[in-house]
Amino acid sequence: MEVRLRVLRVFSFMCTCYVPTSYLLKVLGIVGIYIQASKMVDEKFEPVMKVTAKEMADAKLPLAARDYCAHLLIPLLKCRKDTYYLPWKCHHEKHAWDRCQYDDYMYRVREKERRKLQQSAE
Secondary structure, three states: OOOOOOEEEEEOOOOEEEEEHHHHHHHHOOHHHHHHHHHHHHOOOOOOOOOOHHHHHHOOOOHHHOOOOHHHHHHHHHHHHHOOOOOOOOHHHHHHHHHHHHHHHHHHHHHHHHHHHHHHHO
């Protein structure tokens, strides 16, 4: 029997840590994050482009950043420009964009594993 350990990516100022969600649930009592993390593992996440190519061009996003999380990057870059890149500002926008990037990465990893399993089954 295979046992999967659900892991939540925890962001801090200097580094990124991977912490088991069971630890967070027991020690810190964070129920909302546990539910959100388990949703991403169990449900199928379908990325959807929420901004158009014209909006990304108007915001002068770099070509490498024009992905499924561009709708969160545009307000982040605007906030950073307005606050002169102060490190203690715009943290809500930064965390939302980081979470979107992580979810997109996990989606691509799961899709690769699904394709690999389908090819081995054939």
